[in-house]
Amino acid sequence: MRQPVYSRGHLGHFVLNVWRHHELLRHLMIRDIKAQYKQSMLGYAWILLNPICQLAIMSFVFTTALRPSSQGDVPFSLFLAVGLLPWIFFANATTSATMSITSGPNLIKSVYFPREMLVIASVLVRLVDLAAGLLIVGALMVAHGQPVLWTVVWMPLLVAIHVMFVVGLSLPLAALNLFFRDVRFLVATAIALWFFLTPIFYSLSAVPERYRLIYDLNPNARLIQAYRWALFEGVSPPIESVLWAFALSGASLVLGYYVFKRMEPYFADFV
Amino acid sequence: MPTSSEAVGFENVSKRFRLRDGKTLKETLPSFVSRNSIFYALEDLSFEVGWGETLGIIGRNGSGKSTILKLIAGVMTPTRGRVRANGRIAPLIELGACFHPDLTGLENVYLNASILGMSDREAREQLESIIDFAELAQFMDTPVKRYSSGMSLRLAFSVAIHSQPDILLIDEAMAVGDKEFQEKCLERMRDFQRQGAAIVVVTHALELVRDYCDRAMLLEHGHKAAEGAPAEVIDRYVSIAAG
Numbered sequence: 001m002r003q004p005v006y007s008r009g010h011l012g013h014f015v016l017n018v019w020r021h022h023e024l025l026r027h028l029m030i031r032d033i034k035a036q037y038k039q040s041m042l043g044y045a046w047i048l049l050n051p052i053c054q055l056a057i058m059s060f061v062f063t064t065a066l067r068p069s070s071q072g073d074v075p076f077s078l079f080l081a082v083g084l085l086p087w088i089f090f091a092n093a094t095t096s097a098t099m100s101i102t103s104g105p106n107l108i109k110s111v112y113f114p115r116e117m118l119v120i121a122s123v124l125v126r127l128v129d130l131a132a133g134l135l136i137v138g139a140l141m142v143a144h145g146q147p148v149l150w151t152v153v154w155m156p157l158l159v160a161i162h163v164m165f166v167v168g169l170s171l172p173l174a175a176l177n178l179f180f181r182d183v184r185f186l187v188a189t190a191i192a193l194w195f196f197l198t199p200i201f202y203s204l205s206a207v208p209e210r211y212r213l214i215y216d217l218n219p220n221a222r223l224i225q226a227y228r229w230a231l232f233e234g235v236s237p238p239i240e241s242v243l244w245a246f247a248l249s250g251a252s253l254v255l256g257y258y259v260f261k262r263m264e265p266y267f268a269d270f271v
Numbered sequence: 272m273p274t275s276s277e278a279v280g281f282e283n284v285s286k287r288f289r290l291r292d293g294k295t296l297k298e299t300l301p302s303f304v305s306r307n308s309i310f311y312a313l314e315d316l317s318f319e320v321g322w323g324e325t326l327g328i329i330g331r332n333g334s335g336k337s338t339i340l341k342l343i344a345g346v347m348t349p350t351r352g353r354v355r356a357n358g359r360i361a362p363l364i365e366l367g368a369c370f371h372p373d374l375t376g377l378e379n380v381y382l383n384a385s386i387l388g389m390s391d392r393e394a395r396e397q398l399e400s401i402i403d404f405a406e407l408a409q410f411m412d413t414p415v416k417r418y419s420s421g422m423s424l425r426l427a428f429s430v431a432i433h434s435q436p437d438i439l440l441i442d443e444a445m446a447v448g449d450k451e452f453q454e455k456c457l458e459r460m461r462d463f464q465r466q467g468a469a470i471v472v473v474t475h476a477l478e479l480v481r482d483y484c485d486r487a488m489l490l491e492h493g494h495k496a497a498e499g500a501p502a503e504v505i506d507r508y509v510s511i512a513a514g
Binding site for chain 1: 288289341343344345346347348354355356358359360361362364365368369371373374378381382385386387388390391414434
């Protein structure tokens with residue numbers, strides 16, 4: 001390792017660092033995945049079992065107990081899956097990334113490497129879960145005889161925007177959590193609230209017009225809506241909606257990285 | 272070796288800490304007001320380490336020795352002054368801190384190497400030598416949590432010295448393993464000295480400073496109390512400690 005040149009946190013530097021340290025990033029991801037499943041008997045099967053269980057419970061509650069309004073041609077379990085699985089990615093990634101700096105105090109105190117790698121790695125690891133989730137969606141679509149439409153090609157771009165948003169949001173949270181351990185409790189509460197303000201088990205069209213602004217400014221809502229357009233409607237998501245999600249995510253990354261890099265030199269003093 | 276004339280340079284370096292960790296609001300607010308919660312680990316310290324030179328830093332617990340290493344490693348930044356380190360650094364600080372207990376020895380070697388800035392290719396090329404030096408060939412598929420503390424220190428030490436460093440930072444790390452292994456470590460330190468690497472050693476083992484360092488520095492409460500030939504600085508330390 002070399003002595004760090006503490007950067008002022010411009011986006012160009014972010015991209016350069018990720019490129020330079022992509023091997024480290026991969027090793028950190030492997031560490032997180034292996035460490036998470038190594039002790040369990042079913043091992044990696046949990047990557048699929050976890051979302052299946054959650055989906056099954058939610059589907060049961062909403063189709064049998066609560067009986068929702070119809071969602072057009074799409075079966076409710078499928079409609080729900082495309083909302084819930086990206087949400088689980090968002091919630092888990094943000095939660096674990098917030099704690100990614102504080103969970104390895106010895107590492108922070110002994111060796112320098114760009115600390116954002118810890119945050120990025122813990123977000124990217126959750127992509128494995130999202131990929132597993134989308135596999136389940138694919139299986140459900142086949143089971144329900146839902147045609148797979150060409151607009152599925154939008155998915156990688158939408159997921160990339162989602163990753164950008166989570167990384168941008170998590171960077172300052174992870175840094176702040178080092179100085180104030182209250183942050184992770186606040187994050188948990190905020191995520192619980194955010195769940196209901198995102199159209200996961202209901203459709204955006206069911207929301208009265210005057211509350212729409214909350215949803216327009218919510219990248220999770222924009223993206224989940226876009227996932228549904230791409231997978232079920234067979235039309236490209238409205239371009240201004242994708243651009244908005246991109247702009248909000250980009251802004252969160254630029255701002256989040258700047259704040260993170262400003263705090264980075266003091267990590268070892270406080271950890 | 273890199274071309275700059277000195278390997279490590281400290282220019283009027285001060286490092287300040289907050290003593291009380293304001294973790295709650297009740298604790299945080301007063302600490303901004305009162306000044307006695309502030310503590311200088313180092314104050315206005317200047318020194319240099321040249322290529323091929325080994326500097327031994329001695330002093331009592333809490334005199335700021337380890338802070339110097341953390342500043343060179345770049346994990347801490349000085350409150351005032353400048354710290355320079357011109358080359359690839361291998362910090363033998365808190366050895367094994369980068370290991371994950373659930374991963375195997377081999378997995379940890381790759382992880383640790385990459386944290387130290389080695390590419391995967393470098394790590395692959397060095398792998399055999401790393402394992403040989405650590406003497407752990409038959410334990411590479413064992414999770415590190417099953418290792419004894421000596422074994423995991425040996426492995427961490429071995430990875431660090433294989434990262435082809437220009438600057439070696441050693442914090443009591445020579446107390447690794449048994450007598451035989453320690454001798455091997457000291458021999459390797461001699462190799463680094465011959466190759467022109469700069470070494471900074473922080474230790475309470477005065478004989479290590481006497482036998483292996485070119486120069487010694489005595490720290491007291493974050494100030495330089497003496498600097499010069501190891502034998503003289505050690506005498507000074509011993510006489511201060513005696514009374």
